Amino acid sequence: MRKDLAEQLEKVRSLISAHSRSSREVYLDLENSGLIFEESLEELIEAYRSRGNPSITHRPGWWALEVILEAEANLVEFVNAGNGELVFTHSGTEANNLAIMGLARASNGRRKILVSAIEHLSVKFPAERLQNQGFKLVEIPVDGEGFVNLDHLASQVDGDTLMVSIAAVNHEIGTIQDLKSIAEIVKDKNSEIIVHTDACDALGRVPLDLERARIDMASFSGHKILAPKGVGALFIMEGIKIEPILHGQLSSQRLWPGAENIPAIAGFAKALKLFRENFDEYRSKMIKLRDTLIDGIFERVDEVMLNGPRGDNRAPDNVNMSFLYCEGEALTVELSLRGIYVSSGSACTSRILEPSHVLLAIGKPYEVAHGSILMKVSPMHDDEDIKYVLEQIPEAVNRIRFISPKAVM
Numbered sequence: 001m002r003k004d005l006a007e008q009l010e011k012v013r014s015l016i017s018a019h020s021r022s023s024r025e026v027y028l029d030l031e032n033s034g035l036i037f038e039e040s041l042e043e044l045i046e047a048y049r050s051r052g053n054p055s056i057t058h059r060p061g062w063w064a065l066e067v068i069l070e071a072e073a074n075l076v077e078f079v080n081a082g083n084g085e086l087v088f089t090h091s092g093t094e095a096n097n098l099a100i101m102g103l104a105r106a107s108n109g110r111r112k113i114l115v116s117a118i119e120h121l122s123v124k125f126p127a128e129r130l131q132n133q134g135f136k137l138v139e140i141p142v143d144g145e146g147f148v149n150l151d152h153l154a155s156q157v158d159g160d161t162l163m164v165s166i167a168a169v170n171h172e173i174g175t176i177q178d179l180k181s182i183a184e185i186v187k188d189k190n191s192e193i194i195v196h197t198d199a200c201d202a203l204g205r206v207p208l209d210l211e212r213a214r215i216d217m218a219s220f221s222g223h224k225i226l227a228p229k230g231v232g233a234l235f236i237m238e239g240i241k242i243e244p245i246l247h248g249q250l251s252s253q254r255l256w257p258g259a260e261n262i263p264a265i266a267g268f269a270k271a272l273k274l275f276r277e278n279f280d281e282y283r284s285k286m287i288k289l290r291d292t293l294i295d296g297i298f299e300r301v302d303e304v305m306l307n308g309p310r311g312d313n314r315a316p317d318n319v320n321m322s323f324l325y326c327e328g329e330a331l332t333v334e335l336s337l338r339g340i341y342v343s344s345g346s347a348c349t350s351r352i353l354e355p356s357h358v359l360l361a362i363g364k365p366y367e368v369a370h371g372s373i374l375m376k377v378s379p380m381h382d383d384e385d386i387k388y389v390l391e392q393i394p395e396a397v398n399r400i401r402f403i404s405p406k407a408v409m
């Protein structure tokens with residue numbers, strides 16, 4: 001084996017073996033990787049056994065096509081998307097890239113792109129890439145809870161604007177944006193401007209009515225709704241021109257060539273069905289678990305703050321808290337030793353130890369951003385999980401505070 005690979009593998013193995021598995025585990029890092037519904041997993045396994053490639057004319061091929069069509073029907077009805085095309089990708093990241101880069105490629109000359117200052121990196125980075133290619137990128141500021149400044153947005157929409165991309169729900173701090181007002185401001189100025197929303201963190205958590213809100217494109221990700229990883233989707237309203245950004249084999253989908261991940265799409269369809277049928281029940285359950293966790297932390301730990309809004313304007317699953325004098329990365333490791341899996345800021349930034357751009361954009365100081373922990377509850381969690389987390393967090397925080405020099409904060 002190559003020396004660098006062998007060394008890396010050795011390091012990871014020693015981390016795992018130093019970390020004996022806790023008898024109780026609570027997985028709350030649903031931002032970065034999901035739990036999966038048992039029913040979705042069964043669909044996935046069944047599809048691996050029996051489904052073919054949807055572009056091919058034989059029985060397993062038609063079965064695969066059936067999977068795609070069923071998943072499409074489930075998704076577009078759930079979010080009332082209107083007439084258009086649903087493209088299955090392999091992740092939410094790919095869906096966001098296709099939306100932004102694909103629209104820019106098909107642009108008729110308009111070159112201004114507006115995004116909020118707290119977008120997921122899979123929106124932020126492609127938009128920044130386009131800026132390097134001559135497009136004009138404007139980041140719309142947000143307030144201290146993450147709500148987009150609508151006056152600023154209105155002042156930036158002009159004749160050169162190609163698209164506006166604002167996430168329906170922020171992935172880190174759970175802010176639920178007023179999508180309808182956002183699209184109204186944009187469309188009232190010029191109905192040809194395309195409004196895209198990254199709905200990866202909104203699906204299943206907040207009611208979505210894309211047609212009523214006048215949203216032209218929306219991105220989704222399977223693992224955010226307890227479906228398998230490896231599947232995402234982009235909805236594109238009828239009449240919108242998008243150029244492919246990948247080129248390769250012919251497939252049933254013009255805009256995303258390559259073999260579709262049929263097993264993951266089958267699991268996605270099942271999770272969509274479960275979320276649609278149990279929407280109110282799942283929502284109330286998540287809100288109860290979320291609030292028990294937030295209130296319980298405030299009762300038990302000093303010098304802690306909630307990032308993002310409280311109440312109805314916060315995503316039902318989102319708990320993002322900053323523990324002062326406590327480094328977020330150290331706390332994730334300490335909690336991991338206790339079988340509680342969370343993330344600090346977002347995983348994309350944790351490896352390079354940069355504070356989250358979302359927390360900085362809502363005005364949190366560097367040290368508060370560094371002490372933040374992101375936890376997400378789901379319909380698969382229960383009261384006992386939250387009880388265990390609330391027992392462990394105070395001890396874990398005290399331990400990290402004890403060993404970290406306060407002067408650092």
Ligand SMILES: Cc1ncc(COP(=O)(O)O)c(C=O)c1O
Nearest residue numbers: 031091092093120171200201221
């Ligand atoms: C809001 C948002 N957009 C996009 C993504 C990317 O989705 P994926 O992990 O499927 O690439 C995520 C990630 O989890 C997300 O939270």
